[in-house]
């Protein structure tokens with residue numbers, strides 16, 4: 001069974017995100033960059049499925065050569081090889097989905113595993129778009145994945161409970177937080193990762209039109225919430241909730 | 249002139265209220281509003297939408313009886329093409345997030361996710377980086393697909409006398425199917441509709457803490473119960489209770505955060521609440537930066553007291 005897992009380089013979820021003085025974007029100098037946490041869960045899931053079913057785990061990133069670091073992290077976790085589609089420009093989800101489609105057509109995986117959203121742009125679009133371009137089924141926000149007999153059964157974190165859907169293979173699945181707990185890379189894993197194959201593909205070689213349909217034209221910091229007050233005790237709290245906030 | 253198509257979300261034969269946020273957003277752009285309801289036995293849902301649309305299209309077909317992104321996306325995209333929609337809208341609920349990107353790429357449309365404001369017919373504001381930044385996005389494709397953050401849009405103006413018209417749905421071949429839904433059974437209000445939410449975090453020490461501290465307070469306030477990611481991950485409470493960047497976004501009149509530190513990912517989902525109360529023993533906990541009223545105390549000591557005082561205040 002072949003798994004293709006996407007990996008995006010994003011700002012650390014613990015980093016303090018600040019706007020540049022000219023508001024042209026966020027400050028990235030000195031900000032730690034990590035593998036998107038949901039992608040890390042997707043990598044882990046592919047590794048576990050491979051342990052069960054055998055096969056290969058290929059990780060894929062689209063971005064500048066800096067993304068090699070995140071691909072190496074995935075290789076250190078245990079992925080077999082990596083592909084970097086090199087691109088320094090801006091992309092929207094439509095463009096990302098079209099690039100992924102090209103790679104999927106070449107690699108022919110049984111399952112594409114992706115994070116449910118990237119924690120920088122919070123778009124939550126590319127995986128669903130990819131599934132549609134390929135004409136495949138999708139299991140988004142996966143909590144549990146069972147693969148057997150040419151199907152994937154996905155228990156999804158839906159509003160109001162857990163939904164189960166069934167997709168024939170190949171399909172696209174996106175990882176939610178509780179799918180698994182990603183392993184830490186071992187020292188031998190990190191050493192081995194340095195020697196694993198990492199192919200670079202120039203975006204321009206794919207012959208795609210990725211003209212932006214969605215462009216971020218402005219960034220601002222949301223209005224800061226007025227700092228509130230500390231109350232000394234329960235009686236004061238209830239009194240203020242009743243008379244000041246009129247919330248009860 | 250803009251032509252809008254609103255994708256209705258429904259459950260148990262009723263319209264999900266969040267859909268009306270999409271109507272509000274479309275009204276801000278202006279133009280003709282259509283809606284589409286997919287499923288079977290959807291007459292009541294269509295009737296609920298009729299006051300907000302010129303035409304409500306009903307797509308009844310065995311292939312779309314249960315919601316599944318692939319067949320639904322085809323039918324919605326077909327309908328959008330048939331009416332010449334310039335904008336296709338849905339609420340940014342779990343279902344909307346699952347479904348709408350497929351609709352977008354089918355229409356070769358750009359998509360703005362989870363918008364918090366409409367600037368004009370092609371420009372929208374939306375939270376990024378867990379709400380640390382508000383981005384303004386311009387969508388340049390002829391058709392635009394937008395999901396709307398329900399808490400950011402007030403109820404739309406009713407007044408249309410929409411006609412209900414059958415749409416000949418052709419869901420096509422699907423590689424996926426709905427199997428089952430395991431609902432979280434609760435007689436409390438839904439998180440998304442609740443006027444008051446009592447939310448608990450790791451400070452509660454275990455599922456017992458929810459039983460003995462959070463539930464009695466929620467009972468007194470007829471509140472929904474929310475939770476931090478940490479306690480959902482730990483399995484103390486259903487995943488569906490998670491509030492935050494990657495859980496539910498809520499904006500009740502009153503949000504009481506008990507034993508929650510206030511990580512940015514949690515705050516992203518509740519900072520729009522009208523009044524926020526935080527109870528935490530750590531005076532420097534970041535939750536106090538967004539709280540209107542903060543009580544620095546041991547929750548196990550003050551919460552039972554607070555529940556009694558609230559009961560008395562409500563009596």
Ligand SMILES: Cc1cc2nc3c(=O)[nH]c(=O)nc-3n(C[C@H](O)[C@H](O)[C@H](O)COP(=O)(O)OP(=O)(O)OC[C@H]3O[C@@H](n4cnc5c(N)ncnc54)[C@H](O)[C@@H]3O)c2cc1C
Nearest residue numbers: 449450451476477478492493494495507509513514529547
């Ligand atoms: C990709 C990603 C997505 C995430 N998405 C979300 C999300 O959607 N929602 C979310 O909530 N989190 C999310 N998180 C997790 C988030 O970063 C925090 O880890 C989480 O919110 C912490 O939960 P907590 O506040 O319950 O626990 P903690 O941070 O451990 O806080 C517990 C608090 O309880 C207090 N406390 C302890 N004992 C007592 C006592 N006796 N009395 C009073 N106070 C006490 C402590 O002072 C502390 O402040 C996400 C993280 C990542 C990486």
